[in-house]
Amino acid sequence: MLPFLALLAQAVAPVPAPAPTPTPAVSNPAMAPVKVRLDTAAGPIIIAVDREHAPLTAANFLRYVDGKKLDGVAFYRAVKVGDGYGLAQFGTRNDPKRTLPPVAFEPTSKTGLSHVDGAISMAMAKPGTAAGDFFVVVGDLKSMNAHDAEPGFAVFGRVIEGMDVIRRILGSPTLPTEGVGVMKGQMLAPTIRIVSARREP
Template sequence: MIRRLALPLAALIAGAALAQTPPPTVPTPPAAAPQPAATVQVTLTTSEGPIILALEKDKAPITTANFLHYVDAKRFDGTTFYRRVKVADGFGLVQGGISQDPKKAFPPIKHEPTTQTGLSHVDGAISMAMNAPNTAQGDFFIMVGASPSMDATATQPGYAVFGRVVQGMDIARKILDAPTDPDKGKANGMGGQMIAAPIRIISARRTSTPIAAPAPATTGA
C-alpha cells in the first residue's frame, strides 16, 4: 500500500504561493570594457628631434622583441635614417637602422606577416626592412601615408608591421623631404633614394611618458 504524505491545508496554500513567487532578480554586472593591447614605448632621439613609437608586443611579439633587442643593446645609437622613398608629396617611407652593418647585426628573425598580426601599413606604421621573409635584422622603415599594398596577402608575404609613431610624424615627414644623392644606391637598385646627409639617430631608449596615441595600426578586419 502506497502511503501518501498528508499536509495541512495551510501548508499547501503556503507552498503554492511560494511556487508562484518569482526568484529574486540578480543584477547583471556590466560588461568589462575591452582592454587595449599592451604596447612598449620607445623614443628615437634624432638630430631633427624625437620620434616616439608604440610597439605592439602582443600582436607582433617576435618583431617587437627583435627591435627591443637592438634598443636595449644600444645598437641603434649612432645609426641613421639613411634612405627615403618619396612617391608623392607627403607620401612614401623613411628607412633607418644599422644599414646592414654586420658588426651591429643580430641573427635574422622569423617573418610575422600582417595577415597574422592584424596590423597594417597605415600612416605612421613602423615595419621591418628585409630582402626576403626571415631575413629582417636591424633595419626598419616608417610609413608616411598609408600603403596597404605592402601588407601580406594570400600570395605575397608583405612586410612586418610591429608598431606605429605616436609622436614625431613631423620629423618623419621632414626626413621624407631630405635631399638625396643621385649616385648613391645605384648598385642596389636604390638610386636617388639614399639621403645625402643621413639624419642621425642619437639614441633609442624605452620610455614611459604617457602619449595620446592615435588609432592602432590595424586592418580593421
C-alpha cells in the same frame, strides 16, 4: 622570391583610405605597447611597439634598443612614392658589430597590423631575413601588407609622436647618383643620425 628592393619597388603604391585603420585592441595588459624614444638630429620620435600582435618582431626591435645598437645609426633612405606618401628607412645596414641574427617573419595577415600612416615595419630581402633595418610609413601604403602571393612586410608598431620629424626626413635631400638598383636616388645626403634609442617610462 623577389629581393626586398625589387619587391618594394612593385609593392609601394598609395591606397586611398576613407578612415584610419584602428590598431587592434590589447587583450593582455602585460603585453601593452612599449614606448621607445628615438632622439634624432631632426628631432624626437616616439614609437609604440606592439608586443601583443607582433611579439617576435617587437622583441627583435627591443633587443636593438636595449642593447643600444641603434645609438649612432642613421635614417639613410627616403622613398618618395607620391605627394605625402613614402617611407623613411633606418638601421644597422648589416654592420656586423650591431646586427643581430634575423627574426622569424610575422606577416600582417597574422598580426592584423597594417602599413598605415606612421606604421613601423621591418626591411628584408625575403621572409626570415629581417634583422636590424626598419622603415616608417608616411601615408597609407596598405599595398605593403601581405596579399595574394606576396608576403608583404612585418609591421610591429606605430609612431605616436614625431611624424612631423619623419616627414622632414622623407623630404630631405637625396643624391641622384647614389644607391644600387631601385635604391638609386633614394639615399639621404646627409643621413639623419639617431643619437639614442631608449624605452620610455
